Amino acid sequence: MLDRRYLKNNKEDVSTRLKTRGEIPNLEDFWALEQKYGELLLQVEGLKARRNKVSAQVAVMKRNNEDANKLISDMQLVGEQIKALEVDLNQKEAEAQQYLLNIPNIPHASVPVGKNEFDNPEVRRWGILRAFDFPPKSHVEIGEGLGILDFERAAKISGARFCLYKRQGAQLERALINFMLDLHTRQHGYCEVLPPFMVNPQSLIATGQLPKFAEELFKMADDNYYLIPTAEVPVTNIHRDEILEEEQLPLSYVAYTPCFRREAGSYGKDTRGIIRQHQFNKVELVKFSRPEDSYTQLEILLHDAEMVLQHLEIPYRIITLCTGDLGFSAAKTYDIEAWIPSQQRYREISSCSNFEDFQARRAAIRYRPKGGKGKPVLVHTLNGSGLAVGRTVVAILENFQQADGSVIIPAALRQYMGGMEKIG
RNA sequence: GGAGAGGUGGCUGAGUGGUCGAAGGCGCUCGCCUGCUAAGCGAGUAUGGGGCCCAAAGCCCUAUCGAGGGUUCAAAUCCCUCCCUCUCCGCCA
Numbered sequence: 001m002l003d004r005r006y007l008k009n010n011k012e013d014v015s016t017r018l019k020t021r022g023e024i025p026n027l028e029d030f031w032a033l034e035q036k037y038g039e040l041l042l043q044v045e046g047l048k049a050r051r052n053k054v055s056a057q058v059a060v061m062k063r064n065n066e067d068a069n070k071l072i073s074d075m076q077l078v079g080e081q082i083k084a085l086e087v088d089l090n091q092k093e094a095e096a097q098q099y100l101l102n103i104p105n106i107p108h109a110s111v112p113v114g115k116n117e118f119d120n121p122e123v124r125r126w127g128i129l130r131a132f133d134f135p136p137k138s139h140v141e142i143g144e145g146l147g148i149l150d151f152e153r154a155a156k157i158s159g160a161r162f163c164l165y166k167r168q169g170a171q172l173e174r175a176l177i178n179f180m181l182d183l184h185t186r187q188h189g190y191c192e193v194l195p196p197f198m199v200n201p202q203s204l205i206a207t208g209q210l211p212k213f214a215e216e217l218f219k220m221a222d223d224n225y226y227l228i229p230t231a232e233v234p235v236t237n238i239h240r241d242e243i244l245e246e247e248q249l250p251l252s253y254v255a256y257t258p259c260f261r262r263e264a265g266s267y268g269k270d271t272r273g274i275i276r277q278h279q280f281n282k283v284e285l286v287k288f289s290r291p292e293d294s295y296t297q298l299e300i301l302l303h304d305a306e307m308v309l310q311h312l313e314i315p316y317r318i319i320t321l322c323t324g325d326l327g328f329s330a331a332k333t334y335d336i337e338a339w340i341p342s343q344q345r346y347r348e349i350s351s352c353s354n355f356e357d358f359q360a361r362r363a364a365i366r367y368r369p370k371g372g373k374g375k376p377v378l379v380h381t382l383n384g385s386g387l388a389v390g391r392t393v394v395a396i397l398e399n400f401q402q403a404d405g406s407v408i409i410p411a412a413l414r415q416y417m418g419g420m421e422k423i424g
Numbered sequence: 425g426g427a428g429a430g431g432u433g434g435c436u437g438a439g440u441g442g443u444c445g446a447a448g449g450c451g452c453u454c455g456c457c458u459g460c461u462a463a464g465c466g467a468g469u470a471u472g473g474g475g476c477c478c479a480a481a482g483c484c485c486u487a488u489c490g491a492g493g494g495u496u497c498a499a500a501u502c503c504c505u506c507c508c509u510c511u512c513c514g515c516c517a
Contacts, residue, residue: 041474045486052486055498059442068497075497243434243471364472376471 001100001362008034017106020113020323030099037092044085051078101205102212105358107323108295108332114322120335121322126306127315129339130399137405138342139397140273143169145405146424149274160271161263161278163390168423172396172409173281175416176389177256180283180308184386188304190254190285195234197257198225203237206363208329208355215264218278227260231284232383236359239288243376244367250289250297254386257282274390275347281389287382288365291357294380295332298354302334305350305386311412314395315339317346331356336387338395349391352384 007014011027018025054071061068112121143149148169154162165173184190204210204226209217218227228234235255244251259282270276285304289297302318309316321333330353337346357378360366366376400408406424409417 038474041486045474048487049485051497055442058497062442072497079497 001358002103002106003357003361004034004096004100007100007103014106018104020107021104021326022115022324023104025103030096033092033096033099037089037096040085040089040092044082044089047078047082047085051075051082054078098211101362104328105326105331105355107326108354108356110295111326111332112320112322113324115324116322117325119322120319120325123318123320123334125315125317126310127313127339129315130341132341134403136341136398137401138273139394142397142401142405142407143274146407148172148423151272158278161276163274163277168417168420169393171417171420172393172413172423173389175413176392177281177283179311179413179416180386180389181254181256183308183311184254184283184285184304188252188307190252190304193235193238193253193255195228195231195238195255195257197228197234197260199228199233199237200224201226203233203240206240207233207236207359208362209233212328216262218260218262228257229261230259230383231255231257231282232286235284235286236365236381236383237363239365239379240363242365244288244365244379246290246367246370249367249379250287250293253286255284255286257284274394277390280391283386283389285352285384285386288360288379289382290367291377291380294354294356294382297380298332298334298352298382301382301384302336302352305336305352305384308387308392309336309338309349309395312392312396312410313412314392314399314410316349327351327353329353329355329358331358334384336385338391339399340394341398341401347391347394348388349395350385350387353382355381355383 002014007027008031011031015025015027054075058068058071058075061071112119114120137145140149140151144151146168148166150164150166151162154164157164181192185192198220201210201224204217209229217229220226234257235253238253239251258279260279263276263278266276274280285301287297287301306316306318316336316338319335319337321327321330321335326333333351333353335348336350336352338349339345340347357380359381360378363381365379365381367379368374368376396410396413397407400410402408402422404424406422408422409420414421
C-alpha cells in the first residue's frame with residue numbers, strides 16, 4: 001500500500017511512475033474521495049468534541065444534583081447527527097481503503113522501464129554450460145526413467161500439476177531442503193522458522209496477495225483459511241502489528257514450506273514435469289530492514305540465494321525485472337534463472353524482491369529509532385527464494401544427467417544423501 | 425465437540441457507567457546524588473487519524489482497554505455477535 005498522504009500530494013509523480021508498469025491509475029477519483037472524506041471527518045470530529053465537552057458538564061451537574069435535561073436533549077440531537085454522518089464517513093473510508101489496497105507499488109528509480117519479460121536486462125551470468133555429447137533429456141524423461149518421479153499416479157491421487165516423488169527422488173528433495181536451510185542458517189546468519197501453512201485473510205492482505213489475487217489461492221471451503229502460496233506470507237506476518245527496536249534490524253529469517261498455487265490462467269504453460277505445480281517446496285528468505293539499508297540488503301539476499309546454485313554447480317544468470325514485469329507489491333526484483341539443458345534456456349528458480357514499505361504499511365510493521373525517541377518508522381521488507389526446491393531438482397537432474405540415464409549428485413549434496421554419488 | 429475461566433499500556437496488575445488514556449509496581453529514558461556498583465530522589469515514558477505550522481518542536485481535537493455492532497448525554501465498565509488464550513472432559517497425530 002502506498003502512503004495515502006504522498007498519493008494525495010504527488011498525483012503527477014505517482015501516476016507517471018505507475019504508468020511504467022502498464023497501469024493506468026485513476027487518481028482523480030481517489031483524490032475526490034479523499035477530499036470528501038476529509039470534510040466529513042472534520043465535521044464528525046467537531047461534533048464529537050462538542051459532545052465530549054458537554055457530557056463532562058453533565059457529569060459535573062449530576063454530581064451537584066443540578067438539572068441537566070436541557071443539555072442531554074441537545075446532545076441527543078448531536079448524537080443523531082454524528083450517527084448519520086458516520087455512515088457516510090465509514091463508507092468513504094472503506095472505499096478509499098479498497099482503492100489503496102488495489103494500487104501496486106511504485107517501481108524503484110533503478111528499475112529499467114520496459115513492457116514485459118522480454119525487456120528484462122541481464123545482470124550477470126555464473127557457471128559454464130556443460131557440453132553434452134548426447135542429446136540431453138528432460139527431467140521428466142530422466143525422472144520417470146529412474147523411477148523417481150511418478151506423474152501418472154500423482155494424477156490419480158490428486159490431479160494435474162502434482163507429482164509423486166519416489167526413492168532417491170524423494171530423498172533428493174529432502175536433501176536439498178536440508179542443505180539450503182543449513183547453508184542459510186550456518187553461513188548466512190538467518191534464523192530458521194517453520195511457520196503455519198494455512199493463514200488468515202489478514203496475513204494475505206498484508207503481503208499483497210489479497211484482495212487482488214484471490215483466484216491464485218487455495219481457500220478452505222468451511223474455514224476462513226488459505227493455503228500459503230509462499231512462505232513470504234506467514235514469515236512476513238511474524239511481525240505484523242509490531243514495533244521493533246532499531247537494534248534488532250536487519251532481521252533475517254529462513255523458512256522451508258510447501259507452497260500452494262492454483263495457477264489459474266497458466267493453462268498450457270509447463271504442463272509436463274515439475275516446473276509448474278499446484279504444490280511445491282520452497283526455502284524462503286525474508287528480511288526486515290531499515291529503509292536506508294534495504295537496497296544493500298537486497299544485494300545480500302540475492303547473493304545468499306545465488307550461493308545455493310554455486311555450491312550445487314548449476315549455471316545461472318541474474319536478470320532485473322523491468323517495470324512492466326514487476327510483481328504487484330515489489331519495488332525492485334531480481335530473478336535468478338537456472339540453466340535447463342533440455343529447453344536450452346534459463347528458467348526462473350528464485351525471485352528476490354525489495355518491497356520497501358509497501359507491505360510494512362499494510363502489515364503495520366515499524367521500528368523505533370535508537371534511543372527510544374521519535375515516532376515509529378515503517379520498516380522495509382524483502383524476500384527471495386533460496387531456492388525453489390522442485391526447480392532445483394529439475395536443474396540437477398538435467399545438468400548432471402549421464403548418457404546412460406543416471407544422474408551424478410553434486411558434491412555439496414552428497415553428505416545429505418548418505419554419501420550417495422549417483423542416482424541410477 | 426461439551427463445561428468453565430479469562431483477554432486492559434513494553435511487562436505486571438487495579439479498575440462494574442461520568443472525576444479513566446486509564447491507579448500501583450516493574451522496565452526504559454533524562455537529570456540529581458553516591459569514590460565504583462547497588463540503593464535513593466525528581467521528571468518523563470502508547471499508537472493511529474485530523475488541525476495549527478514552510479518544516480521541526482510544541483499545542484489542540486479525535487479514536488483506540490481482543491474485534492465488530494448495540495444501549496446511553498456519557499462505556500474499559502451494561503447488552504449482542506465473533507475471534508483468541510487457559511483449565512477440565514471427550515476425540516485425535
